[in-house]
Amino acid sequence: MTIRALTMILALASAVAGSGRAAAQEPTPIQDNSFLIEEAYNQEPGVVQHISTLLRAGRRWSYSFTQEWPLASQRHQLSFTIPVEHGVGDVAINYRQQIAGIGGGTAVAPRFSLILPTASGAGTAAQVNLPVSLTLARRLVMHANAGATAIRRSKTVYNAGTSLIWLARPTINPMLELVWTGDANTGELIVNPGVRWAHNVGNLQIVPGISFPDGRDVFFYLSFEHPFKS
Numbered sequence: 001m002t003i004r005a006l007t008m009i010l011a012l013a014s015a016v017a018g019s020g021r022a023a024a025q026e027p028t029p030i031q032d033n034s035f036l037i038e039e040a041y042n043q044e045p046g047v048v049q050h051i052s053t054l055l056r057a058g059r060r061w062s063y064s065f066t067q068e069w070p071l072a073s074q075r076h077q078l079s080f081t082i083p084v085e086h087g088v089g090d091v092a093i094n095y096r097q098q099i100a101g102i103g104g105g106t107a108v109a110p111r112f113s114l115i116l117p118t119a120s121g122a123g124t125a126a127q128v129n130l131p132v133s134l135t136l137a138r139r140l141v142m143h144a145n146a147g148a149t150a151i152r153r154s155k156t157v158y159n160a161g162t163s164l165i166w167l168a169r170p171t172i173n174p175m176l177e178l179v180w181t182g183d184a185n186t187g188e189l190i191v192n193p194g195v196r197w198a199h200n201v202g203n204l205q206i207v208p209g210i211s212f213p214d215g216r217d218v219f220f221y222l223s224f225e226h227p228f229k230s
Contacts, residue, residue: 028200029170033207033223036179036192037143037163038131040107042077042098043070048228054220057213061085066094074102081113090125091118107133115149123152129159139167145179155183171198177211190214196221203227 032039035053043049051066068079077096083089094113101107108130115125129147136142144162151157161179168174177192194211209221 027170028205030173030196030198030207033196034163035177035194035211035219035221037161037177038129038145039143040101040109040131040133042074042096042109043068044074045070046227046229049223049225052222057217074098089119091116125149125151141165157181157183
């Protein structure tokens, strides 16, 4: 498994994890905005989300920006992810279909991503991921992921993981994520405790967050979600 492959998987997972819904009541609760685990909630019609992540691992900094748009309905979603580390990295185009969970219940939303060699020149890569989200109790939500990334002229890298979100308050959620990535021969497990919170300003929801992968790195998250039409 290469560092580039691991960074690619974590950047996509944390960025696309922000897919979610804006509720109508006040305060608007947080139903999305995970960090390294992808949640299975697509954008509602008329709502767009802008997600920035920043990972500090040792002396290295990695940034990514994702923008998500619904396609006519909540069932279909299109987004793009731009990673930045010593310059712009390989851009990903993401499509996700929510096949269960619209309106409540267990949510399932398979995703397919095409990773374009805009920076590395290493050839096009493809990623698939299956996120599942379910409510375990009134204040406890679980998410699970399984997927793979096929990189041209390189090994296929697999990913799996799960997370628990404690809904301590509608706008304050402590969380714990477990993420495994690896190939047929080796792998790495990341334990990622963190917290996210929301600031609701009219129809705009701002969600910052911070976590500490393996207790030695720092992961920053920031999301802006708002209607793009009345």
